[in-house]
Amino acid sequence: MSAENTYTAKTDTAAPARAGRPTDERKTEAIIDAAREAFFGEGYSAASIERIAEHAGVSKVTIYKRFGDKAGLLEALVRRQAQNMTTAIGDANRAAETIEAKLVNFGFTLMSFLFDESHFHFDSMLIIERERQPEAAQRFFDAGPGTMRRELTAILAAAHKRGDVAIAKPQRAAEDLLSLWKGFADMELRFGVAEKPSPAQIKNHVRHGVEVFLRAYRAD
Amino acid sequence: MSAENTYTAKTDTAAPARAGRPTDERKTEAIIDAAREAFFGEGYSAASIERIAEHAGVSKVTIYKRFGDKAGLLEALVRRQAQNMTTAIGDANRAAETIEAKLVNFGFTLMSFLFDESHFHFDSMLIIERERQPEAAQRFFDAGPGTMRRELTAILAAAHKRGDVAIAKPQRAAEDLLSLWKGFADMELRFGVAEKPSPAQIKNHVRHGVEVFLRAYRAD
DNA sequence: TCATTTGTGAACGTCAACGTTTAGTATTAT
DNA sequence: ATAATACTAAACGTTGACGTTCACAAATGA
Numbered sequence: 094m095s096a097e098n099t100y101t102a103k104t105d106t107a108a109p110a111r112a113g114r115p116t117d118e119r120k121t122e123a124i125i126d127a128a129r130e131a132f133f134g135e136g137y138s139a140a141s142i143e144r145i146a147e148h149a150g151v152s153k154v155t156i157y158k159r160f161g162d163k164a165g166l167l168e169a170l171v172r173r174q175a176q177n178m179t180t181a182i183g184d185a186n187r188a189a190e191t192i193e194a195k196l197v198n199f200g201f202t203l204m205s206f207l208f209d210e211s212h213f214h215f216d217s218m219l220i221i222e223r224e225r226q227p228e229a230a231q232r233f234f235d236a237g238p239g240t241m242r243r244e245l246t247a248i249l250a251a252a253h254k255r256g257d258v259a260i261a262k263p264q265r266a267a268e269d270l271l272s273l274w275k276g277f278a279d280m281e282l283r284f285g286v287a288e289k290p291s292p293a294q295i296k297n298h299v300r301h302g303v304e305v306f307l308r309a310y311r312a313d
Numbered sequence: 314m315s316a317e318n319t320y321t322a323k324t325d326t327a328a329p330a331r332a333g334r335p336t337d338e339r340k341t342e343a344i345i346d347a348a349r350e351a352f353f354g355e356g357y358s359a360a361s362i363e364r365i366a367e368h369a370g371v372s373k374v375t376i377y378k379r380f381g382d383k384a385g386l387l388e389a390l391v392r393r394q395a396q397n398m399t400t401a402i403g404d405a406n407r408a409a410e411t412i413e414a415k416l417v418n419f420g421f422t423l424m425s426f427l428f429d430e431s432h433f434h435f436d437s438m439l440i441i442e443r444e445r446q447p448e449a450a451q452r453f454f455d456a457g458p459g460t461m462r463r464e465l466t467a468i469l470a471a472a473h474k475r476g477d478v479a480i481a482k483p484q485r486a487a488e489d490l491l492s493l494w495k496g497f498a499d500m501e502l503r504f505g506v507a508e509k510p511s512p513a514q515i516k517n518h519v520r521h522g523v524e525v526f527l528r529a530y531r532a533d
Numbered sequence: 534t535c536a537t538t539t540g541t542g543a544a545c546g547t548c549a550a551c552g553t554t555t556a557g558t559a560t561t562a563t
Numbered sequence: 564a565t566a567a568t569a570c571t572a573a574a575c576g577t578t579g580a581c582g583t584t585c586a587c588a589a590a591t592g593a
Binding site for chain 1: 549550551552553554557560561562
């Protein structure tokens, strides 16, 4: 929150300029990574801080010093995850010629991120655990799915204004398209292989979704 | 497995015709109901057998006598849930005039079931917990989503043959429609109210999904 | 009535995890 | 060198949950 950090080009810890031994930022990363894997894979309750510490190559006390308790660790992870998502979506909103290309672009970046981060487990976990951490969950959904929906809604509304599509209710249409994309992933996860699909497969999924969507919403 | 049960019209326990005190079948129901609520609401690990017993108005020992252990209880619940789902889908596949009415019919029954049973929590839980109970999860997915997909695929293929729609790959189209339906529910769950939507709202959701779907797949 | 089975309540042993404390080591600025 | 901070390993107290055991009550057929 305050502005007392200094930055270097690399991941190297910047000089803290004061006090004793500097905190090793890579440890924080390692902890969050291990927490992600644990929380994603086993769910919040089943995941144990002891195993997270071991897997991160870090003492248990370090985790408590930095994150307070288990809930605090979850909260930090949620915050990080939402932030990752936001930047990924920012990247996705780059220029493209046709509305079709724009949508494929957006969808591909989004779906790649979701698959890459095993995001569905996270989703699942948060839905269950949101009674325990309502604010964190809310913040995540706002930053994640909420932003996606807003961005996509804006894209569709603009396309409608240009006459590329015929969309009376852009938010609902955005939900439709998101559903088509996400549905693929759900099916994949339930029936299919647990391995994450190749970029080519993801692109096919996304393309198909856009195709169906545009057949339904194409301006005549 | 064996055929030594006798049946009456009601939920009343049939006469066991042998031995000492008859098992109270309503207790089994109460246990499964409580387990459903607990597993749905908190996830497998967080749910405690002690609380389930208390909530079911039953001794803890009774649960262990009937289900062996916690995993056994989950397995029984999964079995029951899959069976409920199958019968619900059977009901959904009744006759209707137009393809549109058929699809709305199917979707409405399906979505009503999903919402009514807070099925998404269950889904979420199973995805996380399937490492612990792969066979049970597989059986559930086959009986639930798998059956849905098969049934819907058949309906769409038949409609294609009659020339009502233009669908080259019926299974993919079925996934599209299921995605559109389920996506609504997901959004609802993430952003919206936690309360379950009214039948009218569900019907609106389903109708909209069918509408979009048919605009995309309508035979010209 | 008696044998048989279901079910209860309370207590028990065990274990895993949370979160804390302590004593000591590592790494930095002064 | 010294003070200050980060970090570790190991032990600790506590809690909650799993699953079991035991003595006893309840419900039924013979």
